Amino acid sequence: MSKDKMELKPTKIRPISRRNHLFFSLLGFTAVFVGLILQEYSLKLPGLILLVAGLATLMLGFFKWREPEFSFELNEQHFIWHLKQGSLEIAWDNIIDLRPLAVNKGQGKTELYYLGLKLWNLTPIIENVPLRMAKSLYHEYRSLLHVALLEAQFRGDDVNQLQEDADHWIDQQGLKVTDLKGVFAARLHQLKLFLGADLYLPVTSLDRNQGDFIELFLSFKQQYELNK
Incomplete structure (x- = not known):
């Protein structure tokens, strides 16, 4: 490599859309668990509300988790776009x-x-x-x-x-x-x-x-x- 050339360090981009997936998953699981307990103690309405909210939060965490860990990658030869449906290299x-x-x-x-x-x-x-x-x-x-x-x-x-x-x-x-x-x-x-x-x-x-x-x-x- 000549002295005029620069060595490129590959860089990976983590999408904002995937952040906090573990937090939302745990929060949703906890809400569902507490909601089921409230149902057992005949607190039907609060339990139902918490159960529905917990399931929604759990699903949000699941969909965040399904997103690829890295959305984009930049290296010496390519710009790479990652989706859960596949990846695309662009020279x-x-x-x-x-x-x-x-x-x-x-x-x-x-x-x-x-x-x-x-x-x-x-x-x-x-x-x-x-x-x-x-x-x-x-x-x-x-x-x-x-x-x-x-x-x-x-x-x-x-x-x-x-x-x-x-x-x-x-x-x-x-x-x-x-x-x-x-x-x-x-x-x-x-x-x-x-x-x-x-x-x-x-x-x-x-x-x-x-x-x-x-x-x-x-x-x-x-x-x-x-x-x-």
């Missing part, structure tokens, strides 16, 4: 930028709870994304489709293409992609027209404020460029 040389997303609202702008990832080429993403992950993101991005529709209406743009569910996608080489991956890619294409990004990373997947994460992300990208 640094396919990444253009990462930035906060904002849309027009009234007289100003409002930020979305997503960071926008811009890519040079979507094809490697569609080729490598696990099917379960593509399906999960397709449904998650429905809310962003509504945001894109409002943004298009604000600009006075044609909204017809946003109101249609395309069943395929044409890549940069003119190849037609169908089935689930084609539908997912078509949804990403729709969103990019009005929100300007290729992928959308929820800020609840971060372990720090979004400004600090973007700074970390871009520093890895810049160091990758220096080390090539």
Whole structure:
């Protein structure tokens, strides 16, 4: 390694959404246990309320526990996105930028709870994304489709293409992609027209404020460029 190159230390991001899963699980279990005891002592209503609240808290802890321990990983060659439905590796040389997303609202702008990832080429993403992950993101991005529709209406743009569910996608080489991956890619294409990004990373997947994460992300990208 030349003296001009820098050694990158892999960094893993723990999602905020997974925090306190053990606390909520124990709290829920305790509430359920106490609720059952109250039921035995004929305190039906308080016991029932505590039982229902405990079950809800226990389920919250369970769903937090099911989230992957790490949401993102940054290393020398890739940015890796982890979901419970699978993982996706994105090469640094396919990444253009990462930035906060904002849309027009009234007289100003409002930020979305997503960071926008811009890519040079979507094809490697569609080729490598696990099917379960593509399906999960397709449904998650429905809310962003509504945001894109409002943004298009604000600009006075044609909204017809946003109101249609395309069943395929044409890549940069003119190849037609169908089935689930084609539908997912078509949804990403729709969103990019009005929100300007290729992928959308929820800020609840971060372990720090979004400004600090973007700074970390871009520093890895810049160091990758220096080390090539």
